[in-house]
Amino acid sequence: MSLTCESCKKGKSISYEDFNIKVKSEEERVIALAGNPNVGKSTVFNALTGLNQHTGNWPGKTVSNARGSYQHKDKKFMLVDLPGTYSLLASSVEEQVARDFICFGKPHATIVVLDATCLERNLNLALQVVELTDRVVLCINLMDEARKKGISIDINALEKELGIPVVPTTARKKEGLKDLMDKVYNVALKIENFTPIKPIYSSHIEEKIEELVPRIRGIVKDKIDPRWVALRLIEGDKAIMDSIYQYMRDELILE
Numbered sequence: 001m002s003l004t005c006e007s008c009k010k011g012k013s014i015s016y017e018d019f020n021i022k023v024k025s026e027e028e029r030v031i032a033l034a035g036n037p038n039v040g041k042s043t044v045f046n047a048l049t050g051l052n053q054h055t056g057n058w059p060g061k062t063v064s065n066a067r068g069s070y071q072h073k074d075k076k077f078m079l080v081d082l083p084g085t086y087s088l089l090a091s092s093v094e095e096q097v098a099r100d101f102i103c104f105g106k107p108h109a110t111i112v113v114l115d116a117t118c119l120e121r122n123l124n125l126a127l128q129v130v131e132l133t134d135r136v137v138l139c140i141n142l143m144d145e146a147r148k149k150g151i152s153i154d155i156n157a158l159e160k161e162l163g164i165p166v167v168p169t170t171a172r173k174k175e176g177l178k179d180l181m182d183k184v185y186n187v188a189l190k191i192e193n194f195t196p197i198k199p200i201y202s203s204h205i206e207e208k209i210e211e212l213v214p215r216i217r218g219i220v221k222d223k224i225d226p227r228w229v230a231l232r233l234i235e236g237d238k239a240i241m242d243s244i245y246q247y248m249r250d251e252l253i254l255e
């Protein structure tokens with residue numbers, strides 16, 4: 001991708017279009033599909049999109065991507081299968097692709113697919129996505145395997161604890177997918193509004209965040225969550241500065 005994105009040249013905000021995701025009409029909603037490796041993302045993707053799929057590469061990267069469309073109720077959706085990642089810390093090209101798409105591509109919703117048999121490890125990525133966007137649906141997949149292992153998951157408690165919709169699925173048997181599409185519909189069309197409960201850090205870190213947020217907000221405005229950028233800066237993440245500059249150069253208010 002060139003340093004100045006196509007949308008910026010046209011005076012528009014950066015969006016999924018700058019990631020080579022083309023929708024047929026403005027009405028079509030773009031949904032990102034994220035998750036750890038091997039949790040059933042492609043199984044969910046295939047079950048929802050069937051034969052309506054295309055593959056390509058992420059702009060400027062050798063990582064391939066798959067997109068597919070499906071219709072639910074009266075609306076069309078474009079599902080984008082992101083590379084499987086354990087985190088969004090952008091230490092690998094796959095993590096960077098997933099993070100940049102969720103952060104700068106501004107999909108209408110992001111589904112995070114989790115493995116019901118090892119929720120604790122998988123929730124790490126889910127919490128990172130929740131820090132980045134309010135429009136998230138958790139899909140707890142492999143429920144059949146969890147049942148076999150005697151693991152039961154309190155879906156309502158998870159929804160309350162995280163403040164986002166949570167759907168149990170067994171994608172291989174196509175169980176739970178209608179419920180997943182209903183929840184994605186509601187989040188993407190803002191029919192139901194959710195306020196995800198974001199992680200709170202130790203008081204020392206929270207103080208630093210408070211100090212940085214107003215300054216970051218002055219630069220990025222409402223284009224990207226200033227708290228999230230503050231966390232990345234505290235972490236010493238240099239790649240995020242490059243990405244912000246690459247994708248938002250013409251939108252930043254620089255003195």
Ligand SMILES: Nc1nc2c(ncn2[C@@H]2O[C@H](COP(=O)(O)OP(=O)(O)OP(=O)(O)O)[C@@H](O)[C@H]2O)c(=O)[nH]1
Binds near residue numbers: 036040173
């Ligand atoms: N038992 C069971 N197996 C499943 C389920 N969903 C997917 N699988 C199986 O899990 C394996 C991995 O599924 P994929 O859909 O390829 O997972 P993925 O997340 O796309 O994997 P990567 O793209 O490699 O990260 C496959 O053998 C699927 O058939 C499920 O709900 N139950």
Ligand SMILES: [Mg+2]
Binds near residue numbers: 041042
């Ligand atoms: Mg896959």
